[in-house]
Structure formats: structure tokens, C-alpha cells
Amino acid sequence: MKSFKTFSGIAAPLIRVNIDTDAIIPSREIKTVSKKGLSGGLFAEWRYLSLESRKESPDFILNQDPFKKASILVTGNNFGCGSSREHAVWALSEWGIRAIIAPSYGSIFYSNCIKNGILPIVMDGRVISSMSEFIKDNPEENRLTVNLIKNEVSYSNEVIETFVIQKQDKEFLINGLDQIEQTLQKNSIISEFETLHKKTNPWLNAS
Amino acid sequence: MGSTLFEKIWDQHSICDLGDGNELIYIDRIFLHERTGSIALKSLEERKVPIRNPNQVFATIDHIVDTFPGRGDKTLMPSGSDFIRSLRASVKGTKIHFFDIDDLNQGIVHVVSPEQGIALPGITYICPDSHTCSLGALGTLAWGVGSTECEHALATNTLIKKKPKLMKIMVDGILPLGVTSKDIILHLISQHGADGAKDHAIEFMGSVVENLEIESRLTLCNMAVEFGATTGIIAPDNKTISYLEGKAFSPEEDFNKAKHYWSELKTDQDAIFDKTITIDCSNITPYVTWGTNPQQAIPISHSIPFVDQIKNKNEKESMIRALEYMGLEQGQSINNQKIDAAFIGSCTNSRISDLRSAAKILKDKKIADNIRAICVPGSSQVKKQAEEEGLDRIFKSAGFEWRESGCSMCFFAGGESFGENQRVISTTNRNFENRQGKSTRTHLASPMTVAASAIAGKISDAKSIGIEQ
Numbered sequence: 001m002k003s004f005k006t007f008s009g010i011a012a013p014l015i016r017v018n019i020d021t022d023a024i025i026p027s028r029e030i031k032t033v034s035k036k037g038l039s040g041g042l043f044a045e046w047r048y049l050s051l052e053s054r055k056e057s058p059d060f061i062l063n064q065d066p067f068k069k070a071s072i073l074v075t076g077n078n079f080g081c082g083s084s085r086e087h088a089v090w091a092l093s094e095w096g097i098r099a100i101i102a103p104s105y106g107s108i109f110y111s112n113c114i115k116n117g118i119l120p121i122v123m124d125g126r127v128i129s130s131m132s133e134f135i136k137d138n139p140e141e142n143r144l145t146v147n148l149i150k151n152e153v154s155y156s157n158e159v160i161e162t163f164v165i166q167k168q169d170k171e172f173l174i175n176g177l178d179q180i181e182q183t184l185q186k187n188s189i190i191s192e193f194e195t196l197h198k199k200t201n202p203w204l205n206a207s
Numbered sequence: 208m209g210s211t212l213f214e215k216i217w218d219q220h221s222i223c224d225l226g227d228g229n230e231l232i233y234i235d236r237i238f239l240h241e242r243t244g245s246i247a248l249k250s251l252e253e254r255k256v257p258i259r260n261p262n263q264v265f266a267t268i269d270h271i272v273d274t275f276p277g278r279g280d281k282t283l284m285p286s287g288s289d290f291i292r293s294l295r296a297s298v299k300g301t302k303i304h305f306f307d308i309d310d311l312n313q314g315i316v317h318v319v320s321p322e323q324g325i326a327l328p329g330i331t332y333i334c335p336d337s338h339t340c341s342l343g344a345l346g347t348l349a350w351g352v353g354s355t356e357c358e359h360a361l362a363t364n365t366l367i368k369k370k371p372k373l374m375k376i377m378v379d380g381i382l383p384l385g386v387t388s389k390d391i392i393l394h395l396i397s398q399h400g401a402d403g404a405k406d407h408a409i410e411f412m413g414s415v416v417e418n419l420e421i422e423s424r425l426t427l428c429n430m431a432v433e434f435g436a437t438t439g440i441i442a443p444d445n446k447t448i449s450y451l452e453g454k455a456f457s458p459e460e461d462f463n464k465a466k467h468y469w470s471e472l473k474t475d476q477d478a479i480f481d482k483t484i485t486i487d488c489s490n491i492t493p494y495v496t497w498g499t500n501p502q503q504a505i506p507i508s509h510s511i512p513f514v515d516q517i518k519n520k521n522e523k524e525s526m527i528r529a530l531e532y533m534g535l536e537q538g539q540s541i542n543n544q545k546i547d548a549a550f551i552g553s554c555t556n557s558r559i560s561d562l563r564s565a566a567k568i569l570k571d572k573k574i575a576d577n578i579r580a581i582c583v584p585g586s587s588q589v590k591k592q593a594e595e596e597g598l599d600r601i602f603k604s605a606g607f608e609w610r611e612s613g614c615s616m617c618f619f620a621g622g623e624s625f626g627e628n629q630r631v632i633s634t635t636n637r638n639f640e641n642r643q644g645k646s647t648r649t650h651l652a653s654p655m656t657v658a659a660s661a662i663a664g665k666i667s668d669a670k671s672i673g674i675e676q
Contacts, residue, residue: 015521015524016521016524016525016528017521017522017524017525018401018402018500018502018525020500020637020639022618022637022639022640022641022642023639023640023641026619026641027618027619027620027621028284028619028620028621030242030620031285031286031621032286032289033245033246033249033289033290033293034246035246035250035354045640045641045645051645076521076525077402077521078401078402078405078435081401081402081435082337082432082637082639083336083337083618083637084243084335084336084337084351084352084353085242085243085353086243086335086353086354086355089353104402104405106435107371107405107406107435107437108337108351108352108353109353111352111353111356112353112355112356115353115355115356116355125521166227166228166229166369167226167227168225168226168227168229168367179355179359179367180254180256180358180359180362180363183231183359183362183363183365183367184362184363186222186223186231187363189222189223190222190231190233190363190364190365193222193233194233194364197219197220197233201235201329201330202458202461202464203327203457203458203459203461203465204235204236204263204330205262205263
């Protein structure tokens with residue numbers, strides 16, 4: 001997993017509430033048993049005039065210049081609600097999104113972001129509105145800078161907004177550690193717990 | 208200070224504190240399906256990471272498999288069979304309990320799980336599927352995860368997790384005849400928003416919940432995720448205990464011990480919740496969604512709100528967009544809106560009691576002309592039971608298609624769909640744009656409402672079309 005600390009990028013305001021993971025990647029765009037090759041299906045229903053021709057809809061923000069090169073998505077509350085499909089995050093990541101800014105997220109989607117190196121930033125709706133105005137003014141020039149070390153998003157030279165993120169999520173994004181390996185280092189305490197736990201709950205071993 | 212049911216199960220599974228509010232939580236059982244389980248297993252195989260306790264892992268085929276009679280590995284969805292074969296290949300030679308397509312116990316993961324006694328009170332349980340919260344109905348601490356977390360649980364039997372905030376929902380009053388747990392949850396979401404329970408685990412309590420049968424409780428908890436909750440849970444009681452007795456993966460020789468433990472498992476009187484919502488069911492009537500999110504729901508007898516009634520700018524835009532997608536007008540009545548199709552199925556409402564309640568309305572009736580109506584039992588066991596009771600004949604003679612079990616048309620994966628601009632009344636859980644097919648217009652409702660609407664050819668309350676419930 002790519003780790004990151006700070007970066008600047010073009011931000012795309014896609015201000016809609018309750019954007020669900022079916023919209024981020026429709027089920028029919030998940031064609032193989034793989035975490036790769038999914039970016040073509042990102043926002044497929046909104047992005048293409050027709051799914052068959054794959055002709056891009058000029059009205060959809062991510063098809064427009066300079067948003068085609070966006071690495072930050074600015075959006076509405078409850079982003080990523082619905083299905084647990086991690087494909088939504090894999091598709092966003094493969095397309096080039098590295099951070100999302102929204103007032104709130106679907107909870108499974110949020111942890112899927114952390115596991116895949118996408119920073120889900122929580123910000124107040126009013127901040128997002130003024131941020132969007134600033135971006136729309138000159139999207140090419142008015143980039144956002146995300147600083148994960150300082151928990152800051154800055155735009156223009158004057159405005160710096162801070163955000164809150166759990167310490168462990170932050171460390172995980174910065175260091176890009178393999179969580180399975182980390183947990184397996186605790187194998188002895190897991191085993192110790194497991195032995196006792198199964199003694200008190202003998203029905204857990206299904207045969 | 209006492210503890211909540213959630214905290215008791217949580218604490219019992221907490222291996223250690225990892226700091227910053229995170230704990231290492233032991234996961235007792237894991238259920239997989241071909242859609243997202245296949246990639247989790249494949250990914251572990253590629254990394255050569257073994258599954259820690261395969262006998263605590265279960266797998267079924269439900270999402271991509273066709274539901275036509277005589278179905279097999281080949282699917283209408285292009286490449287669908289890859290998912291089926293990948294899952295089958297991964298479980299082969301392992302101790303994972305697998306319900307293959309032709310298994311008598313195959314079915315939708317969240318229908319099979321209670322049916323087989325896989326989800327049990329007091330255990331921790333995950334599945335890479337958002338509707339895993341359904342199993343909270345049995346007093347199981349169950350929640351949906353992504354593939355990466357699923358891999359972590361398969362490899363270590365643990366997850367690193369921060370305890371969510373806790374919400375109590377008191378469901379009191381007297382549930383009127385013909386009103387179901389589907390209507391209760393749609394009512395709740397419509398009143399408090401699709402993120403109304405965000406960051407919270409819900410415990411459903413109160414006299415109405417106590418009176419609900421297990422299958423209705425499963426419907427209630429199923430849509431906790433549509434309410435933005437981490438999960439939902441209901442304390443086990445005598446109904447739970449008798450429901451689980453004799454199930455394949457329920458305790459056998461230890462049943463009495465388990466029973467004793469389960470009956471003690473409840474929230475203490477003086478336990479504290481972060482938030483409480485109280486609802487009185489006495490005035491709830493059957494609900495239906497009019498928009499593209501479960502919060503856009505109203506009683507069938509009400510009219511769609513006016514755009515100007517919505518204060519928030521983003522919500523207002525969402526409403527305009529939803530009305531356009533649904534081909535509806537603000538302020539119009541939803542009752543008697545003409546429909547093109549009716550669907551009974553999904554992990555929300557496809558259990559035997561759901562089928563019985565719909566069949567009661569459909570008996571000796573015919574669906575309206577030009578309506579396509581489909582019933583998909585939630586599991587092969589539900590199908591078998593329904594056929595033994597003759598429900599299949601009622602559905603078929605009313606004009607419904609009678610299918611093999613699976614998730615079917617709850618979502619469009621590239622196989623079957625209802626078609627563009629088709630208006631579908633559906634017992635499923637998500638009315639998202641394009642969820643059931645390109646430009647398909649979904650209205651969520653209870654099985655009774657769907658059955659009554661299929662007969663009338665338009666959205667109808669079972670009561671209003673003169674059917675005695």
C-alpha cells in the first residue's frame with residue numbers, strides 16, 4: 001500500500017448527499033475476482049452516456065478538465081453508504097483519488113478507505129460549501145493541500161482547515177503497514193484468549 | 208453502573224486494548240458468499256496466509272447465481288460463474304462449511320445463517336456484506352466488513368475495532384394489524400435520516416420488539432445499515448432460544464448451558480446509552496419509499512413532500528434528483544401509483560413468514576394485467592417449506608414466477624433486471640438509482656404491500672384494497 005503524508009491536488013466537488021457504493025461502482029462493473037481493473041467502472045452510470053458505448057457524459061464532473069486529473073473528491077454527507085463492496089474504494093484508488101472530503105461516511109466504506117490508502121476527511125458541510133466555491137473559481141490553480149501529519153487541509157494561502165482522524169488510522173495511512181502481519185505478532189495472546197474462550201463457549205467449534 | 212447487551216458481548220470478546228480506543232476483538236464465526244468472499248479467500252491464498260480456524264468459517268452461493276429453475280454454475284451475468292467457481296475452488300479441501308448451489312441448505316447468507324444456527328446469541332460474527340447486521344436479531348454481535356477486514360478475520364480470528372457509540376431504540380405501543388417490522392424500520396429511517404444512527408450500534412427494545420417473531424426481528428435489524436448504524440441487536444429471549452433449538456450448528460449437548468447463558472444476556476436496568484429514540488407504533492401505517500434512498504419514505508396514505516418543505520440545500524437537490532429519476536411529482540399521492548412489476552425476495556423479506564403473509568393476500572387472486580411479478584424464496588429450505596405448505600401454488604396461480612433461492616433481483620449484477628423506467632414495488636432494502644437495473648424505479652415496501660400492489664397493479668395498502676388481514 002502506498003503511504004502518504006502530504007500532497008496537493010486538483011479537487012472535484014461532487015456535492016450530492018448519500019452517494020452509495022452502488023453509484024460509486026455498480027454491481028455489474030465488478031466483473032472479475034480481482035481488486036484490480038475496476039477504475040473503468042467508477043461512477044459508471046453517471047460517467048458514461050451509455051454503458052455499452054462507454055462514451056463519456058460531458059456533464060459529469062470527472063469527465064471535465066481539469067477534474068479528469070482530480071486526486072481529491074469533495075462531496076456530501078453519508079458518502080459510501082450502502083453495500084460493503086470494497087471494490088468502491090479499489091475503483092476510486094485506481095482512478096487516482098487519494099483523499100475524500102465529506103461531512104460523514106458510510107462506516108464500512110470509511111474503514112475500507114483506511115485499509116487502501118485513501119484518506120477520508122470529515123469536514124463540516126459549511127466548510128465544504130466554501131471550499132467548493134473556491135475550487136470552482138479556478139479548479140486548475142485552486143488546488144487543495146492535504147497534510148496528514150498536521151491534520152490540515154489548506155486552500156488558497158490564507159485558509160487552513162483542520163480535521164480529526166483516529167491516531168491509529170493516521171499511523172496506518174502514513175506507514176502503510178500490513179495489518180495481518182502486525183496482528184499475527186500477537187498470536188500467543190490470541191491463542192491464550194481463544195483457548196479460554198472456547199472452554200467457556202464450547203459450542204463455537206462447529207463440526 | 209450496569210452494561211448494555213452490546214458491551215457485555217464486546218467485553219467478552221476483547222482480547223486486549225490497543226490504545227486510542229481500539230481493541231483487538233475475537234471473531235467467533237465468519238460467513239462468506241461468492242461475490243465478496245471469493246476475493247478475500249483468493250487474496251489470502253496468493254499471500255500464502257492460512258485461515259486460522261476454517262471450521263469457524265461458512266460459505267454459500269447467493270449473490271450472482273441465477274434463480275431460474277434448473278440453474279447451475281452458468282449465469283446470465285457475464286463472468287458470474289467465475290465468482291462461483293473461485294469460491295468453490297478456495298473452499299475445496301478446507302474445513303470451511305460450504306453450502307453449494309445444489310446443497311439443500313443453500314440460500315441467501317443472512318437467511319441461511321439463522322436457519323442453520325450459525326449466528327448465535329452472544330457471539331461475534333462478521334461477513335463481507337453490509338446486511339450482516341440482520342443477525343443482531345438473535346442477540347448476535349454481527350456486522351458487515353470489507354474484504355480486507357474479512358481477510359484479517361480469516362487469518363487471525365480477530366478485528367481491530369473501536370467500540371461504536373450505543374443507541375437505544377424503544378419500540379412501544381401496539382403494532383396495528385397489517386403493519387410489519389419493515390414499516391417500522393422505514394418509518395424510523397424516514398424520520399431520522401439515512402445517517403440517523405451514524406457511528407452507533409442500535410439495541411432495539413420495547414414491547415413491540417418483544418412481541419415480534421424472530422423472522423420479523425431479522426427484518427428490523429437487516430435495515431439498521433440503511434439507518435447508518437454499525438449494527439443492530441435485540442436481546443435473546445425465549446423465542447430466540449426455542450428458535451435455535453435443534454438447528455444444525457446450534458449447540459447440542461451444551462444446549463442447556465448455552466440456554467442458561469443466553470437467557471442472562473441482556474442490558475442492565477441502569478446501563479447508559481449515548482442516544483435514545485422512542486417510537487410509538489400505534490399510529491404507524493404501511494410505508495413505501497418514493498425516492499432513491501430509504502429515508503425518502505412515507506405512509507402509503509400520505510403524499511410526497513414538497514421540495515420547499517426541505518430546508519437543507521443538498522437534501523433539496525437530492526429530492527429534485529430523486530423525483531426526476533422516479534418519474535414522480537412533488538406533492539403527489541403515492542397511493543394508486545401505477546406499477547410495472549412486483550418483487551418478493553432478498554435478505555430483508557424472503558423468509559417463510561414473509562411468503563406466508565404475501566400468500567395470504569394472493570390466495571384466490573390474480574395479479575393485474577401487464578405486471579411482472581417474481582417471488583424468490585430466501586433459501587432452499589424456505590422454498591421447500593413453502594412448497595410443502597402449497598404456497599408456491601398460490602404464488603403461481605396468482606401470476607407470480609416461482610424461483611430458486613438467492614439474492615436475485617435485489618440488485619442488478621449484469622444478469623436479470625426489470626428494465627428501464629420500470630416501476631417495481633419490492634420487498635428489498637435499497638431503492639438506490641440503478642440498483643435493480645438501469646433506470647429501474649424501486650419502491651421499497653413490506654411483503655403484504657407488495658402482494659396487494661401486484662393485485663391492484665398500483666401501489667396499495669393491503670387494507671385499502673379490501674383484503675382482510
